[in-house]
Amino acid sequence: MSRRNSPSPPPAKRAKRTMDGPSNFENPNGNHNALPPLSLSILGVEPLDEFIKEIADFIHHMIMTRPNMPGQVEVEAKIGVLRDLSGSRLSLPVLVETILVPDTIECRFESNMSMHQHKHYNNLLNNLMNTSHQSNRPSPPLEYNHLHLIDTFYPVEGQRQKVRVTREEQSGKVQECMKKIRLGDLNIYSPKRAADWRVSVNLEVPVPHPVGSASLTRRKDRLSYSHEEYKIDLTQVTSTTSPNAPPQVIHELEIEIARSELLLSTAAVRGDPNVSEQERSAFDELIRAFVNNARILVRNSNDGWQ
């Protein structure tokens, strides 16, 4: 074996060649568990979380390439189940949570759960909120709003997107009148849990109140929890397509980033060397906690789904 082809030793520190790293940590008492704390890695740091980076890159790309029209960017994660063409839960030969390549697997995402499951999350979030209000907690508490909303949808000639008008149920006051443009989705398959999830990026464009008659009405009974920059919505949705058709009831859980302007301003300076380290990484930090929160919701799913 020629010297040229074989691995070459480092150029310096040859005097240390006979030292044996691990032997520095031998404990003469034979208690091998009582070690000094290990470094996180040979570099002393955790490697980048590839999963969170992938989601941040995707959301960033959707934001930076969005259609040039005024509107709010909505980033949300829905908790539900990925189903194959037969209606069964998707099954892939992987052991842990992973992100699917878009448009390669024939499946649909079902944003729905059993009432039992919904109740389970309701209890979890209520307990978490009550605990978060205890005075010795360092992080800000969760808050909530109980909302009763009515969405009506109006078809627009020549366009795929319907116009959605949202009213407060009791007062009838119009809260929002907009067209939602889907920018992109990522499906996350989570074989160890009872639920999968989907990250969606949408553009919500305000429009004038439509004329004509609505094609669909949706009644939303929503508990909206908020924590820092995130909203977690637990919603019972009752849809009616016509006065004679039986209403459809579904139970949804989603988390979204509360402020579009924060998303846009942090995305604009992501990685920018001309701003402070804190500003440059603010977008990735925003997405990190978003993904962490979605994961915590998914991992607390019980077995009410499949």
Next chain:
Amino acid sequence: MSRRNSPSPPPAKRAKRTMDGPSNFENPNGNHNALPPLSLSILGVEPLDEFIKEIADFIHHMIMTRPNMPGQVEVEAKIGVLRDLSGSRLSLPVLVETILVPDTIECRFESNMSMHQHKHYNNLLNNLMNTSHQSNRPSPPLEYNHLHLIDTFYPVEGQRQKVRVTREEQSGKVQECMKKIRLGDLNIYSPKRAADWRVSVNLEVPVPHPVGSASLTRRKDRLSYSHEEYKIDLTQVTSTTSPNAPPQVIHELEIEIARSELLLSTAAVRGDPNVSEQERSAFDELIRAFVNNARILVRNSNDGWQ
């Protein structure tokens, strides 16, 4: 919608109902990037790393259910490429690193790389070692040994495993004489990188020196780097099956946990409520840094593989 079926508000803290969490962080200057640091999640902590936990569970299971015979447990991660039946690199419809379900996908793991790739890792590890010896670094430095070893393999009648005798090339001194029993492997598919990896757990059982003639000889030119509880081996392996056959040369990179006794002692008390928190979690900490190190190696692969 009956009250019973709709999500119920938390039982307490109703007075806070109109508070809006996110508004606490509004900045009157309109600089939306200058926020107080976000919590890691609604729970204030990072969720468990499912990937690392899966690998730790697997290794723990292999250790606790191993055959009852004296020997060293070897836990290693090899860096290489997963190939399908056609010989191409495996391709699955996922975007990020994931662990494959054993025995569901027809593929083989190739523990080999180009000489160019090997040289790249040699440089990386040498640079890292030199940097680690600078006096201002808080973590212990990397060390290394340059080894020249000869393995000879002896078939044993009626057994699948061959006996391996390892000698120092120069002195001819026998270093090890053992039978390696494969306990299990996990393949890790890493679509964003030039390399995949495989975690293997083996039992190395010492045996008497065999008689008869060797069926295979393997010459190993190895740079063995060590850091805390890990060894990273960069090896050029030249195999010869008969005096007339041309020798086969492969280039390997693997990381292993240096001390079997530490693996066994920490595995034995994993999660045990009767020992200290530090001892109880020592096994998982050992695997965490092992996985972190393997990931760092994979992520520093250049494009010399596919």
